[in-house]
Structures are given as structure tokens and as C-alpha cells.
Amino acid sequence: MLEEKYYPNKELFKDARIKNMCEYKDLVEWAKEDYEGYWGHWAKEKLNWIEPFEKVLDESNAPFYKWFVGGKINVSAQCIDRHIDSRKNKAAIIFEGDRGDKQIITYLELYRNVNRFANLLKNEFGVKKGDRVVLYMPMIPEAAYAMLACARIGAIHSVVFGGFSAEALRDRILDAQAKVVITADGAYRKGKPYMLKPVVDAALDGGCPSVEKVLVVQRNFEDVVWIGGRDYSYNEMIESQADVCEPEVMDSEDPLFLLYTSGSTGKPKGVQHSQAGYILWAQMTMEWVFDIKENDTYWCTADIGWITGHTYIVYGPLAAGATTVMFEGVPTYPDAGRAWKMVQEYKINQFYTAPTAIRVLHKLGEDEPKKYDLSSLRVLGTVGEPIDPPAWKWYYEVVGNGKCSIVDTWWQTETGGHMISPIPSATPVKPACATFPLPGIMADVLNRDGSSVEPNEQGLLCITKPWPSMIRTIWGDDERFKKSYFSDVVKDGKPVYFSGDGAIKDEEGYITITGRVDDVINVSGHRMGTAEIESAIKKHPHVAEVAVVGKPDEIKGESIFAYIVLKADTDDTLGEEVELTKEINEVIATEIGNIAKADAIVVVPGLPKTRSGKVMRRILRAIAKGEEIKQDTSTLEDPTIVAKIQEAVSCANC
């Protein structure tokens, strides 16, 4: 693939940390030659240790790797305390609410707010090191304070995206055995209020015995039910807290947070991250991939409920001493110019969003960016799903005015931070291509036997050596951790980390991500397990069997397509599919949340199964796409079922 390359505009990156490909290659070589020396160097240079580490990497119990063994650190101090001398009056967080309300929080204010929050949790609620605290929060500064307050006292936070249902929230609270839940009464989206506290109430009503206290940030929403002895007002309690809370001394490997994410089987997994390695890479990637500089204002549009919000709204920018914009709303409200207006107003230097948002903004206002002064922009980032060349080109040419560097960053909840990405100041990029692994990251495209795939052939995207910000385990389930990530690909006799993604490496080493090769669907950059959606749909009383697949979608990347088989005794009038579709989507909304609703639900007489009972999803994916079936269907239990399913789909489409 010898496409056109786009070169960094050197004028914009005069004093970059990695100035050109020679410097990039030097770092790559250094890491290859002396892996521990390389990482040890950065850990000493970038982090403020309470006690130094004794060993860089302990591989003795692989794949349960340990980094910076014996080191003591506190992540909240990395993000706040060490900036107080030089940056106390610098904006740490700029908040803009859905309705245009604004707030600037300096590093000194952040220090005070986080310390008070930490004191509240510790002294009033008795939260101790190692306790779990679940956050079910809107995008407000208090969400960041809560995360950092947990980090300060050594509590393990688990943020649950505010769009998840009460059931999904309860599952996560139960799995984490959380002691405290932090929420807000409500939030705003597209100018309309919506409530969060009632969702927490419903989750806890279903039985969550570990939860002792609920802390509610009050934003003046009415009709909030208050349960005495359980629910407490943040607003009332925070003022009386002391301004200083000494940071807890944490071991490098103590857990920092859990973040639940979907896999190809079973319930969501509590991805466990640890302290030092995570914060090191969060900071370094802010510096390398976003070229963050002292006077920059940086904006990532993600939600803190996802890993992007963790690493690139809160931890990374603050560890780097940057100014991070936190936005409650959606970039298309009140109009397609909202995002560009904010870029103009705050003179944003780095803008980071998902391809779905780029496609929506492109569709809504092809020339909209031209109405605003976007000249402050230097780096435009994309994350979460493959970006298509037309969206890439619009981002580059219209938003970036042909001068900004685009960083197509590939990474995952499990990787903690960027893995494959251009360096904006150095890498010649090809449209819609994540380019090269970052220095120190041993990412490669392999076959199952660990051999390298031929150039331009599709293979499995793996990381062949441990890295500091990697997942440490799945909370409470070491076996599942090994099975999920270290069982598919074996290189030189050792299992290596397999991401679940397919990728292609060209003859120049450029890596293009092709998407998931497992049963995970990526809708608008949100990762969802087919198994999870299927088990939700099965709760509908008339559903006997279900299979869910992803269907390519022009805007969302993929949409959810469900095939259902009704129970034999189901009344025929239930063939009223519109009603049934509505009901099934309601079940999904209750069990998981609106984000997992299916775009198509088709009733079929049966599923294509092998004689051993395995559902052939590849066939179902092809039918959903309207493609010809290339697989041999003669080995199916019922080879005639394929034509029947095709007919049902074409009827549903007409």
C-alpha cells in the first residue's frame, strides 16, 4: 500500500520532544537493546517517587508482570502536588457544561478540592486503601476530583459510564464489591435534564450489600429521593473538610482503578490497572503523541466512563501539568458548530475525538469548521474505531486546514495508554493508518503460531513484550485474564498479548487496524460483547434463541443486528415485528443501556449451526451485509436455513 504520505508541518513542532524519524528510531532501538534500561530511565525521569523502585520488570510470574518493583508513589500527587510550586495559578481543568456554563479550576483549586474530597471519603465514610468506590457520574469537575481523591487515599475507583442501566451498574458494583457509590442528582444532554441518582437507587434496591454510603453531588435537580443513613450530600459535607490530606504511600503495583469492558464471552471484565506504570505512560504519551506544551489547552471529547476519559482527560493531562477541557455536552448541540466554537474560544491546541464524531460533524456541516478560527490547532487525534479515508481527509483538510498532524491512536482499555500512533512532530502518515508502535511498545501483526504475517496480509495484532501501563489482571479472575489475552498466540514458546483486533502491516511497517476479529462489536467507538447483548435479549419471554452480529454502518462504524428465534408456543400475532423490536430494545435498555440497542431485529426460523451446535456468525454477518455466502453451508445441521434467513432479512428490509 504505497499511498500518499502526509508530513508533519515542522513550523508547528519546533521544539518537539521527538523531532524526526531518526530520533524516533533511536528510541525504538534503545528499547529493543535494553528494555529495562529504557523503561527504568523514563520512570526515574518522569515520576516523583516517594521511595525508589528496586527492579524495573519482574517477569517471574508471567503474564502477571510487575513493573518498578518496590517503588512507592502516589498518583494524585503526580497529577497535582508536584505542579503546585510552578503551576498553582494555571488552569488545570476548564469545564464547559451542556448549557454553556463554564468554570476554570486552577491547579491550586484542584489541590484543595481533591484533598477535601479525599478527607470526606476517608474521615466521614471510612474509606481505606484498597476499598472500591464506584463512580456513576456526569462529566463534571467533581468526577475528576472523585477519581483523584480515591487515588490520593489508595481507594480503587471504578467509573461506570452514565449511560449504563441500573442492572449494568449493579453488576459492576457487585463484582467490585464497592463500599461507596458517588453520583450526582442529574445531568444535561442536548439541553435536556436527565437523572442519575434514581438509577443508583434502582441498582442498590436490587441488592448491593457491600455499599454502605452514597455520596450525591447536588446540581439542584428536584424530586430526588433521599435515603437517610445511606445518602449524603457532597455539597453539604465538602465545605467542612480540611484542605490537606496526606497522600497515601502506594506500592507501584497496588491497583489504581478498575474499568469494566466487554469481551467476547460472558459478563464485562473488570480491567485492573496499577499505579506507577499507568501514570508513567499516561504522561509520556501526552508528551509524545499530543506534543503537549506548557501553554497549550487540550480537549478530549470522551466521557470519563471510558478509558479515553481516564487516561486522556484526567490522568495523562494532569500528570503532564496541562490544561484539560472537560465537556459535559455533545459536540453537535446546540448546532454542528459547537465543537469548533469551543476550539476557537479556548484556543484549543490538541483536539481528540472518535471517528463517529468526525463523521457526524462532517455530515452535519461540511464547511462549518471554516466559519471559526481554528488556527490554534496543532494536533488532531482520533481513537476508538477505525477511521475511514474520507473522514480522515475531511479532518485533515477542513478541520486541520492541511497543516495539523493527525494522530490515529490505537489502544484499548487494557493497554492503559496509546500503543500504535504517529508522533505528530515526526511520523509521515498515511490516511486512516495508525502507523507505528510507540517507542518501547513491541506491537506486531502475527499469525496464531507467533510468526509474522506477510506484508499486506491480515493478521492478529499482538504485543509481544509486557509494557508498564498494561492490564494487571481481571478483577477477581486471574484465570479469565490469562485465557482472554494470553491464550491465542504463542511466540517462541511464550504466550503473547493478543488484542482481539486484526491488522495489516505493509512493506514499510505501517500498521492499519482492520477491527475486531472476535465477537466484540464496536458501535460509535463503544465496545460491546455480542454475548452480553444476547443474554440481555434472551430475557424477553418470547425469545428462544438469539445471535447478534455487527453490521457496517456509515456513521457509527458498526450497528447491532440481532437474529431471533421465537419460542415454539409464541402466538403468531407476535410476528408483529415492530412491537417486538420495541420490546426487545426495551429489554436491552434495561439490562445494559440505550447504547446497546439493536438497529435491526429480525425474526428467523432458526440459526445456522454446525452439527456440534456452534452458531456460524460469519454467515450471519454476511447476510446482514447483504453479501453472497461464500462459506460451505453443506456441513450445517440444516443447510436450508441460510436461504430462509436471507428471505426473512429481505422481508424485514422491505
Ligand code: PRX
Ligand atoms: O477495536 C479496537 C478499537 O477499540 C478497541 C478498544 O476499545 P476500548 O477498550 O473501549 O478502548 C477504546 C479507546 C482506546 C480496540 O480493540 N480501536 C481503538 N482505537 C482504534 C481502534 N480501532 C481502529 N483504530 C483505532 N485508532
